[in-house]
Amino acid sequence: MKKILFLTAMALVLFSCKSTSATDTKLDKGAQVAMKGNWVISSVTYPGSEYIKVNSFEIADSQCFVGSTWKFVSNNNKGNMALTKYDCPVFSSPITWFVNKNGEFVLKVLDADIKAKKVREGYVLHVANQTENAFQLIDKGNVEGKTISVVYQFQRAN
Template sequence: MKKLFLLGVLALMAIGCKSTSATTTKLDRSSQVNIKGTWTVSSVSYPGSEYIKVNSFGLADSKCFVGSSWKFISNNNKGDMSLNSSGDCPYFSSPITWFVNKDGEFVLKILNAGEKAKKVRDGYVLRVANQSETSFQLLDKIDVGGSMTDVVYQFNKTN
């Protein structure tokens, strides 16, 4: 019985000591302030994009995000995003919460109207790259035939 108790305590300690996740690390305030504003996705690219489809953020084909509008508010980590309806692309609009952690990871939650971010369990972690005053990229890793590749979302500032 003592052995079972000791194993249980060790298991709890191992679970309690696991490393911090992307959502619990410190924020990169300067990256967040640089992302503040309204942005448009000007392109989405990845190797083999002419042959495979990527369902971005569980919403639509990645190509539907070209022309989408994103608003980021850095002082409260809120904002919104919307997709334009065209061809096979659905219209979609939603509030979001977001932040950039010290590891350069962009953490995003897409919310339903009136929903609190803390109630949303699912989110997305992307890497911020090539950030300037007028543009930045978000990189998402996907598995294509057993090989990890980047989906690159190119954002350009609209205001």
């Protein structure tokens, strides 16, 4: 039991925040335009999910993001996201985002009254398996010296 609690604590610390300061800002317009529209996260998977909890984007447990709705506007790199799952925190926020030439998705979750340029912290995830109706965002983290991937599976909403 102590090991499970330790792993949970480590996962919460290690997945809590990533800086966007080291990212390339040259945009991948094709990837961005393909993301334009409304999306739903259909699953969040990672090795050891039965033992550890991941606090996604410092908002809620990663499983609370299953069913969350996301809107991406590619011409101004804005949008919004909302958690909609029963028995999870109610959360909705504007976002700013872009995809760079390195295949990195850079995300800032904004407060309603704060402009994006004043938000200094954000998240960098890798874009994978992008099609017309689906894509994945992959976050890397370290648990007990092992790198794990947290995979957010997006499906286009109707």
